[in-house]
Amino acid sequence: MTVDLMSLSAQLHAAAAEQPEHTYTYLFCDLRTDTLLAELPLSNVKYSFELNGIGKLTGTIPYNDETLPLDPETASQPARTAVYVDRDGVLVWGGIIWTRDRAKGGKAIQAAEFLSYFQHRYVKKTLSTDTSLLIDPSYVDVGGQRLYSDQMHVVWSLLRYARDQPGGNIGLDLNPLAGAAHGVSRTATFFGYERPEIYKAISDLAAADDGFDFGVELGWTNGANNEPTRRFRRARTWYPRRGRTAAESGLVFSKGGGHGSIIDYEWPEDGTSLVTEMSGLGAGRGEARIVKLSSADDLIASGWPLLEGVVTYDGVVDEAQVQALANADLEARSKADVQPTFEVAADVDPAFGSYQVGDEALFVIDPEPDSPRGREGVLRIVSIENTSSGGPERIRLTCVGV
Numbered sequence: 001m002t003v004d005l006m007s008l009s010a011q012l013h014a015a016a017a018e019q020p021e022h023t024y025t026y027l028f029c030d031l032r033t034d035t036l037l038a039e040l041p042l043s044n045v046k047y048s049f050e051l052n053g054i055g056k057l058t059g060t061i062p063y064n065d066e067t068l069p070l071d072p073e074t075a076s077q078p079a080r081t082a083v084y085v086d087r088d089g090v091l092v093w094g095g096i097i098w099t100r101d102r103a104k105g106g107k108a109i110q111a112a113e114f115l116s117y118f119q120h121r122y123v124k125k126t127l128s129t130d131t132s133l134l135i136d137p138s139y140v141d142v143g144g145q146r147l148y149s150d151q152m153h154v155v156w157s158l159l160r161y162a163r164d165q166p167g168g169n170i171g172l173d174l175n176p177l178a179g180a181a182h183g184v185s186r187t188a189t190f191f192g193y194e195r196p197e198i199y200k201a202i203s204d205l206a207a208a209d210d211g212f213d214f215g216v217e218l219g220w221t222n223g224a225n226n227e228p229t230r231r232f233r234r235a236r237t238w239y240p241r242r243g244r245t246a247a248e249s250g251l252v253f254s255k256g257g258g259h260g261s262i263i264d265y266e267w268p269e270d271g272t273s274l275v276t277e278m279s280g281l282g283a284g285r286g287e288a289r290i291v292k293l294s295s296a297d298d299l300i301a302s303g304w305p306l307l308e309g310v311v312t313y314d315g316v317v318d319e320a321q322v323q324a325l326a327n328a329d330l331e332a333r334s335k336a337d338v339q340p341t342f343e344v345a346a347d348v349d350p351a352f353g354s355y356q357v358g359d360e361a362l363f364v365i366d367p368e369p370d371s372p373r374g375r376e377g378v379l380r381i382v383s384i385e386n387t388s389s390g391g392p393e394r395i396r397l398t399c400v401g402v
Contacts, residue, residue: 020347022087022088022388022393023087023088023089024042024045024085024086024087024388025039025085025086026039026040026041026042026059026083026084026085026086027039027083027084027086027231028040028072028075028076028081028082028083028097029081029082029083029084029231030080030081030082031079031080031081031082031096031117031170032167032169032170032171033171034082034171034231034233037071037074037075037081038070038071038072038074038075039070040061040067040070040072040075040076041061041062041067042059042060042061043059043060043062043106043389044058044059044060044389045057045058045059045085045387045388045389046058046059046385046386046387046388046389047085047092047093047385047386047388048383048384048385048386049093049113049356049357049383049384049385050113050357050382050383051213051215051242051243051357051358051380051381051382051383052203052206052207052213052214052215053383054112054113054115054116054119054199055093055095055112055113055383056095056110056111056112056113057083057085057093057095057109057110057111057112058108058109058110058111059108059109059389060103060104060105060106060107060108060109061076061106061107061108061109062105062106063105063106063107064105064106067106072106072107076097076100076107076109077097077100078097078098078099078100078109079096079097079098080097081096081097082094082095082096082097082111082114083095083097083109083111084218084231087353087388089220090219090220090353091218091219091220091231092218092353092386093113093218094113094114094216094218094231094233095111095112095113095114095116096111096112096113096114096116096117097109097110097111098110098111098112098116113215113216114170114172114216114233115199115214115215115216116199117170118159118162118197118198118199118202119197119199119200121162121165121168121197121198121199122195122196122197122198123158123161123190123191123192123195123196123198123201124192124195125145125192126145126189126190126191126192126193127140127145127146127147127157127158127161127189127190127192128145128146128147128188128189128190129146129147129148129149129154129186129187129188129189130187130189131146133189134146139157140157140160140161140164141157141160143164147188149185149186149187150181150182150183150184150185150186151182151184151185151186151205151208151211151212151239152177152181152182152212152237152239153177153178153181154186154188154205155177155202155205155214155235155237156174156177156178156235158190158198158201158202159172159174159177159198159202159235160174161198162198170233171233172216172233172234172235173232173233173234173235174235175234176234176235176236176237177235177236177237182212182237182239184210184211184212184239186205186208186318186321187318187320187321188205188318188321189317189318190315191315194315196315202214204313204316204325206237207325207328207329208321208324208325208328209323209324209325209327209328209331210240210324211324211328212237212238212239212240212241213237213238213239213241213242213243213358214235214236214237214238215236215242215357216233216234216235216236217232217233217234217236218231218232218233218234219231219232220232238358241358242356242357242358243356243357243358243359243360243380243381244358244359244360245360246360246361246362246378246402249355249359249360249361251350251354251355251359251360251361251362252350252361252362252363252364253342253344253350253361253362253363253364253397254363254364254365254366255364255365255366256364256365256366256367256368256374257366260348260364261344261345261348261349261350262342262343262344262363262365263343263344263345263394264342264343265340265341265342265343265363265365266340266341267340267365267375268338268340269338270338273333273338274307274333274334274335275296275307275308275309275329275330275333275334276295276296276299276300276304276305276306276307276308276334277293277294277295277296277300277306277307277308277309277330278293278294278295278308278309278310278311278326278327278329278330278333279291279292279293279308279309279310279311279326280292280293280294280311280313280322280323280325280326280329281310281311281312281313281322282313282316282317282318282319282321282322283313283314283315283316283317290316290317290319290322291322292319292322292323292326293326294323294326294327294329294330295330296330296334299334309329309330309333311325311326311329313325335400335401339382339398339399339400340363340379340398340399341396341397341398341399342363342396342397342399343394343395343396343397344395344396344397345392345395346386346392346393346394346395347392347393352386352393352395355381355384356381356384357381357382357383357384358380358381358382359380359381360378360379360380360381360402361378361379361381361399362376362377362378363375363376363377363378363379363399364376377401378402379399379400379401379402380399380400380401380402381397381398381399382398382399382400383396383397383398384396384397384398385398
């Protein structure tokens with residue numbers, strides 16, 4: 001056994017030695033103007049991406065003779081500055097610094113992707129697709145209250161409203177949202193007196209039946225016509241979904257036989273959150289409250305028991321939207337499997353950068369003592385976390401069934 005352990009240790013050290021080194025650059029910029037304030041090192045870095053969510057970054061800025069002349073205090077001021085992660089010349093992450101605190105040898109920061117800004121923005125005057133509710137029925141882009149009705153254009157309207165407030169422009173390119181519509185009309189109303197959060201409004205809209213995926217794309221421009229390259233931030237929606245199917249991606253993550261990219265995994269099963277009938281509660285009180293039901297009739301017919309769930313959609317006044325939200329929540333909770341997670345090598349095929357949140361992939365586990373028949377399945381990647389400090393990069397994938 002001692003020989004086996006020593007052999008395994010040698011193999012792991014050899015594998016680590018073979019991992020290519022990646023060049024990381026961290027750019028600290030003014031949030032509103034995107035002006036570069038400083039290029040600073042970071043240690044203990046971890047950053048993540050979330051499908052229809054907000055990825056995070058943590059790291060520590062060293063305060064020493066090399067960094068102090070660059071004024072890291074100004075360059076990393078919370079709620080005022082942004083940080084970008086450049087990996088081998090590719091912008092892979094960007095977001096807003098929200099917290100900073102003392103740490104050994106410097107300051108620890110926590111940042112969140114640019115969508116987190118809209119968790120701090122609210123609708124302060126009523127906006128609606130229903131002109132009968134409005135004092136000013138002109139569209140939001142000319143200062144009115146009317147929302148364009150296609151779901152992608154509702155998102156554009158909300159972000160345009162946020163951008164047009166004094167101090168509300170953080171340089172997010174909204175042009176991709178002004179293009180060809182999804183073809184899905186929504187009846188949407190956001191009452192100013194309720195102060196709905198803009199990020200939550202978009203998230204709820206995306207989660208509805210026949211909804212969409214959304215996020216912010218980052219990158220460098222091509223620098224054509226002798227112009228210097230510059231950073232861009234683009235608001236995007238993807239309809240009907242973001243990412244590739246397993247057939248389109250060809251991604252295969254495997255474990256077993258002394259090869260494969262999966263280092264470790266957790267693939268539990270949990271029926272406690274399973275729902276076969278969902279009740280959605282919208283706006284209203286007492287018997288006048290909007291209540292919609294969505295049932296997984298196919299599961300019940302095949303022998304599954306009636307398992308009920310209730311979800312509240314405060315402020316949603318449109319019955320069709322309540323029904324769509326209930327349908328979507330039922331779809332999300334009508335599977336017994338919880339979210340499996342996989343730790344994978346960054347530089348073993350499929351390599352980090354060849355996949356993104358929203359992609360589907362085939363995951364294959366060879367037979368093991370606690371899983372004699374092995375396990376495999378097509379899963380969708382909904383979260384990617386990269387730990388890029390202290391040795392070879394470690395990637396953690398969180399997935400859901402398809």
